[in-house]
Amino acid sequence: MKVVHGDLFDGIIALPSFPVVLVTVDMNIMVAGAFHFYSFKPPSIMVGIKPEKYTYELISKKKEFGINIPTKDQLEKIHICGTLSGRDVEKYRKAGLTPRKGNMIDSYIIEECPVSIECKVVHEVDYEGSHRWFIGEIKEVYIDEDYVRDDSLMFWLGQFRTVGQVIEGAANNDILRK
Numbered sequence: 094m095k096v097v098h099g100d101l102f103d104g105i106i107a108l109p110s111f112p113v114v115l116v117t118v119d120m121n122i123m124v125a126g127a128f129h130f131y132s133f134k135p136p137s138i139m140v141g142i143k144p145e146k147y148t149y150e151l152i153s154k155k156k157e158f159g160i161n162i163p164t165k166d167q168l169e170k171i172h173i174c175g176t177l178s179g180r181d182v183e184k185y186r187k188a189g190l191t192p193r194k195g196n197m198i199d200s201y202i203i204e205e206c207p208v209s210i211e212c213k214v215v216h217e218v219d220y221e222g223s224h225r226w227f228i229g230e231i232k233e234v235y236i237d238e239d240y241v242r243d244d245s246l247m248f249w250l251g252q253f254r255t256v257g258q259v260i261e262g263a264a265n266n267d268i269l270r271k
Contacts, residue, residue, distance in 0.1 A: 109255050110247030115174060116140055116148055117159035118200045120192060122184040123148035124175035126248040127224050128160070136231040138212065141224030147179045152227055156214040157198040160229075161206035165246050165255050170205075195231035207237040 116123045127141030138160060142149045152158050163171055173188040173252035183193045191204035195211045212229025219225060247254045252262030 095217055101262045102104065108249070110249040110252075112254065113163060113246040114140070114170065114220055115161040115163055115203055115206065116142070116152075117161060117192075117202055118148055118151040118155055120183065120185060120201055121151055121179035122161075122174045122188070122190070122203070123179070124171055127226075133230050138210065138230055139218075139226050139228045140229065141226045143223060144225055147153065149225065151179075151215065152214065153217075155200065157200055158212050158214070158229055159195060159198065159200055159228065160210040160212065161203040162208035163203075163206050165245055165253075166259055167205065167219075168246070168253060168261065170254075171246070193249070201236070207240040209235045221250040 105259040111126045112128060114125050114128045116125045116128075123142070123146060125140050125142065129139055130146075131137040131139040140158065140160065142152065170190060174190075177184060184190070185201075185203075192201035193204045193209075195202055198211045198213065200211075202211065204269050207254065210231055211233040213232055214227050214230040215230045217225065218228070220226075244255060246260070252259040254262075
């Protein structure tokens with residue numbers, strides 16, 4: 094194995110793409126790329142959110158969230174939800190998405206997403222980095238019978254991708270250094 098030492102940030106940008114998820118809490122939608130599996134037992138996932146975001150404020154208060162997995166065909170809706178603040182606009186209406194009341198949470202999930210997961214916050218990681226992490230225990234799952242995981246969107250270094258294909262975005266690996 095050839096070992097090349099770079100700066101510490103190089104360790105982050107060497108990671109593979111992350112799934113794009115739409116985080117919902119109350120009637121708000123936020124696009125998140127900082128998302129990951131946390132535990133098999135109990136089934137739990139985690140999402141990282143910057144403290145200045147409206148979604149951070151809502152999750153901190155409600156202690157719940159939905160994770161909705163969009164498809165590559167919903168990229169325009171993702172842009173709307175990722176560029177506007179829920180403090181200023183009703184994102185469901187603006188993006189043409191349908192809110193569906195969760196069964197196990199008091200917030201809404203997105204009808205048009207092929208996968209939606211309802212979570213209750215069981216832990217918050219208060220580390221002084223760029224994101225604060227909410228660990229959510231999965232309470233309910235909805236998966237369309239036609240869902241194909243390889244059609245899901247991933248995001249990293251300014252690029253939206255599916256498996257093996259760049260859908261949109263810059264080829265510049267310095268995008269996160271700004």
